[in-house]
Amino acid sequence: MRVLTALLPLAAFLAGPAWAQASERAGHYYLRGVMETGSELMLHPDGRFQWYLVYGALDLFAEGRWAERDGAVILTAERTKDVPEPGFRTLVLKVEDRSLVPPDGRGADVRPADDRD
Numbered sequence: 082m083r084v085l086t087a088l089l090p091l092a093a094f095l096a097g098p099a100w101a102q103a104s105e106r107a108g109h110y111y112l113r114g115v116m117e118t119g120s121e122l123m124l125h126p127d128g129r130f131q132w133y134l135v136y137g138a139l140d141l142f143a144e145g146r147w148a149e150r151d152g153a154v155i156l157t158a159e160r161t162k163d164v165p166e167p168g169f170r171t172l173v174l175k176v177e178d179r180s181l182v183p184p185d186g187r188g189a190d191v192r193p194a195d196d197r198d
Contacts, residue, residue, distance in 0.1 A: 109123055109193070112189070122156075143168045154181050179191065
């Protein structure tokens with residue numbers, strides 16, 4: 082127990098940069114640049130995400146874990162009680178300023194200018 086208590090400050094120190102990066106990128110993102118399509122992505126500071134996309138009669142949902150690596154945000158969906166069949170397994174979004182661009186390059190998930198939510 083003593084060793085665990087002694088290592089706790091070290092663990093907090095090492096986790097600090099990752100937590101700072103996660104909380105900087107965390108927030109609401111809304112799809113822009115794709116006609117007749119609605120989508121929202123919520124990146125939580127704790128590394129979880131929620132996502133939906135609506136196009137006509139197609140409704141897709143996903144939730145799971147996210148991480149930022151090598152200039153990209155990687156969403157890894159998990160089956161949950163609320164979303165038993167996620168709309169994707171893994172989605173890699175390229176980071177461009179305050180936007181996240183999907184692999185096909187069409188549209189972008191954008192944070193609002195006054196990101197207070």
